[in-house]
Amino acid sequence: MTSLAGPSRLGVTAVLAIGITTNGIALGRRKLDTLVQNGLTHLNISLDTLDPFKFEFMTRRRGHEAVMDCIERALALGVSSVKINVVVIKGLNDTKDVVDFVRFTEDKPITIRFIEYMPFDGNKWQVQKLVPYRDLVKTIQNEFPTFERVAKRDDPNDTSKHWRVPGHQGTVGFITSMTDNFCGTCNRLRVTADGNLKVCLFGNAEVSLRDAMRTGFGPIPSLTTGSNGEPATDEQLLELIGAAVGRKHAKHAGMRDPSELAKSLNRPMITIGG
Template sequence: MPEHGLNWLSRKELMSYEEMLHSCSLMVKMGIEKIRITGGEPFVRKDLMQLLTAISKLDGLKELSLTTNGVLTAPFVPELKKIGVRSVNLSLDTLDANRFFTITRRDEFANVMATLDALLKHDTEVKINAVVMDGQNTQDIIPLVEMTKDMPVSVRFIEEMPFNGDGHLYTGLQWDHVRILDEIKSKYPDIQKLVDPAYSTAYNYQVPGHLGTVGVIAAYSRTFCGTCNRIRITPQGELKTCLYDDGGLNIKDLMRGGATDNDLQLALLTAFGNRAKDGWEAEKLRVVHPGIHESMATIGG
């Protein structure tokens, strides 16, 4: 979240739950098997469990997952388990309460850890997402890896990306995936490379004897683009086939303009078939705001 906050949108500018469910249903019929609800923070929106429950019942959907900052999530963990959410990504950049406050500007560290405890208690697969930021939390890399010794979690370190909103100076990447891994190896030289699942954005590792695993995501270096099969729709309905593009197809506007499902399918397939070859090309082709990246708080983790 930028220090000055965000320009909040009116409700009519956001997709309704009905529009979200309809677009999810359409794309599942087109062959998409996995849906992840992310944010901002999903649980900021009221009645989120109703949407998740409805999506979980879509015929043909094989996996429903969630990305959350964990502040409001703990009370809903039993319900998430009940509707079949087996995997949750938890954003956690530090294990130090004071640094957590400095980074997030929120005194919510205890609530996030309560969410982690609840997820583990309910046997939910947990991936901890930590963005490595120079001068802010690099001292947390080793403590976060140490979590995997006794916890069955995947701790994933993510290169910092230039998604901090207009006016935020991005001075370039100081901690790339190579430097992050070197830091881990300084403490755990025997860490072993694992076989990465198909379409994985993370390079996966495990310290011998540890319950959990470690991942490193080259989000800025973009070395995984050749196998990326992800798409996302922002709360405003904008389709993004890459985090670094500036959209171009608005699902919400098409639906409100009277587009049929066939119209929507054709528009989606055209967008999918014309995605940039990688994140570098997507960034270069930005038209609406060249050189300016939205805040990740508005386009999702």
């Protein structure tokens, strides 16, 4: 984000929620305070362990204290939604770390989201490292026997299955892309930092909205007209987006199993965004 005042400019329109996804290391109190003052409502923190020593091992950098301070500050500022995204990898953070995160919800109105390990370019994905969410539920219930599903919270287009420990202020979610996908109800569209539209997180097909807005686009069979070299109008952009959505595959960008996803040429997650 080039300007910390950006959210306030968005907030004067019909935008109902403004969120960011960050590792929290460089966010800091001053930046976070300014963002909240200018309309930030949702904060997602990527954090795979609460152990400061394991944090340094996994990230190859210091900064655990800064991340925890960012979380506490967001709660103190009353940010509407504070979530911690935890990618779970077998043998690394799939036991004690999982229990620690659930315990973290006891006195904090926060959502912990455990994410099944997904294949992306450069992350050396292996199926042996995948921990199915049902195994995570069993691990948690061994420590918290009353851990239960909160089905009524699940929105038809939600990507997360909601659980909780009764009496805890916070909740737990599971993003089960690999073992129990939600592709049939997914309504997510992503616009990358370089202006490309992605209709599926796992797909490598992208449509350049940036180029269409700058120099237009030529004839496309699925569209009624091209823009004839002129910057696309709002109506043409909507048609371009609609055509891209219409080409979306039913599941996982049309690939049949995780091994195909692991071999596909896609952006690293860091260049896609949350």
